[in-house]
Amino acid sequence: MYAQQVETGTKAIKSLAEMGPEERAFQEKIDAEIKIEPKNWMPDNYRKTLIRQISQHAHSEIVGMLPEGNWVTRAPTLKRKLQLMAKIQDEAGHGLYLYSAMETLGADRDEEIEKLHSGRAKYSSIFNYPTLNWADMGAVGWLVDGAAIVNQVPLQRTSYGPYSRAMIRVCKEESFHQRQGYEILLHMMRHGTQAQKDMVQDAINRLWWPSLMMFGPSDAESPNSAQSMAWKIKRHTNDELRQRFIDQTIPQLELLGCTVPDPDLKWNEERGHYDFGEIQWEEFYEVLKGNGPCNRERLETRRNAIQDGAWVREAAVAHANKKQKQQAAA
Amino acid sequence: MSEWTLFEIFIRSKHGLNHKHVGSVHAVDAEMAIENARDLYTRRNEGVSIWVVPSASITATASDEKEPLFDPSEDKVYRHASFYELPDEVGHM
Numbered sequence: 001m002y003a004q005q006v007e008t009g010t011k012a013i014k015s016l017a018e019m020g021p022e023e024r025a026f027q028e029k030i031d032a033e034i035k036i037e038p039k040n041w042m043p044d045n046y047r048k049t050l051i052r053q054i055s056q057h058a059h060s061e062i063v064g065m066l067p068e069g070n071w072v073t074r075a076p077t078l079k080r081k082l083q084l085m086a087k088i089q090d091e092a093g094h095g096l097y098l099y100s101a102m103e104t105l106g107a108d109r110d111e112e113i114e115k116l117h118s119g120r121a122k123y124s125s126i127f128n129y130p131t132l133n134w135a136d137m138g139a140v141g142w143l144v145d146g147a148a149i150v151n152q153v154p155l156q157r158t159s160y161g162p163y164s165r166a167m168i169r170v171c172k173e174e175s176f177h178q179r180q181g182y183e184i185l186l187h188m189m190r191h192g193t194q195a196q197k198d199m200v201q202d203a204i205n206r207l208w209w210p211s212l213m214m215f216g217p218s219d220a221e222s223p224n225s226a227q228s229m230a231w232k233i234k235r236h237t238n239d240e241l242r243q244r245f246i247d248q249t250i251p252q253l254e255l256l257g258c259t260v261p262d263p264d265l266k267w268n269e270e271r272g273h274y275d276f277g278e279i280q281w282e283e284f285y286e287v288l289k290g291n292g293p294c295n296r297e298r299l300e301t302r303r304n305a306i307q308d309g310a311w312v313r314e315a316a317v318a319h320a321n322k323k324q325k326q327q328a329a330a
Numbered sequence: 331m332s333e334w335t336l337f338e339i340f341i342r343s344k345h346g347l348n349h350k351h352v353g354s355v356h357a358v359d360a361e362m363a364i365e366n367a368r369d370l371y372t373r374r375n376e377g378v379s380i381w382v383v384p385s386a387s388i389t390a391t392a393s394d395e396k397e398p399l400f401d402p403s404e405d406k407v408y409r410h411a412s413f414y415e416l417p418d419e420v421g422h423m
Contacts, residue, residue: 037393039390039392039393040393041393086373089369089373090373093369093370093373096355096370097353097370100353100354100355103336103354109356165353166353169352169353173374313334316358316362317333317334317358319358320358320359320362323359324359
């Protein structure tokens with residue numbers, strides 16, 4: 001979901017018999033749940049796909065700070081502001097863990113960030129929606145981070161060691177995010193005015209479908225899933241994870257006393273899951289192409305941040321060089 | 331970032347354990363690496379001490395050395411306590 005459509009560069013999955021000795025040994029390790037580490041042999045496409053997936057994931061964490069940044073100066077109390085800043089700092093941290101993991105594959109961080117800024121790399125579609133009222137901070141924490149957790153928990157067992165270890169750290173921190181988000185909403189629903197309660201419902205109405213889109217296209221439209229699953233860099237299909245998210249979220253929704261904007265949502269006793277309505281995939285593909293409500297603004301903010309920070313990075317290097325010279329002279 | 335050095339970060343957790351590798355950061359020098367590592371890896375009391383080492387300074391075993399290096403210890407089962415069978419009367423030893 002944070003990486004919604006990752007091209008694997010392979011048309012058909014090879015059987016063990018079709019593989020050369022190196023690739024067969026590699027696939028057998030994966031099948032035996034042995035982690036692949038940076039210096040181990042790996043197929044080129046495995047390396048490239050992982051760079052794409054981990055960089056998309058990292059970009060999502062970094063761009064994901066922006067919708068929340070909108071509310072730092074507008075948080076209703078100092079307590080909420082501190083919580084929000086702690087969460088945003090975590091997102092930055094998650095991005096950095098992931099960029100580090102990506103670099104172990106031989107990718108260059110600056111180059112990958114440049115791909116993001118020039119629009120050649122993707123990030124999660126969800127962060128191209130605006131955050132319009134304070135309840136959005138609650139809904140983002142509860143739904144968006146909730147969907148992220150559903151996606152990331154299985155990725156702790158991903159086949160690439162550094163990615164798996166980064167996911168373990170991330171997952172430890174995410175549950176704070178979801179709980180703080182849900183608590184914001186619960187507080188508004190239990191203690192808020194009617195206008196504040198309406199804000200909660202409004203936030204859910206706007207963010208529900210985009211949250212479900214976070215898991216990516218349906219399995220029938222995911223040509224890369226099979227290879228990613230064979231490599232165990234993806235452990236469940238998009239539809240499985242989406243269903244898991246809906247099933248665990250609806251009881252929480254009911255506790256809030258809210259609804260989702262889906263008339264077809266209904267418990268299906270036979271399946272043991274909730275049925276839900278058709279997702280508007282055209283909207284998803286448009287947002288992914290760059291035509292969502294905030295795509296341009298998000299990338300512009302990122303580009304400005306890099307440009308405006310250039311002098312700080314230059315000064316840091318100059319300062320380090322000066323100190324080194326002084327130490328050498330002393 | 332090309333001018334910045336990649337540092338590997340090792341953290342000692344509160345419980346008196348060894349420093350353990352947790353990840354890496356970019357920094358202009360070791361001092362900044364420590365500051366960045368503090369912000370990145372110890373936001374929730376994860377550590378009481380940080381080591382930073384330039385990644386380029388680490389010498390590691392190569393993956394193709396795994397067998398010659400580690401296989402010799404595999405057949406030495408007598409190095410493990412469980413190899414020695416003692417009668418129950420001895421109790422816990």
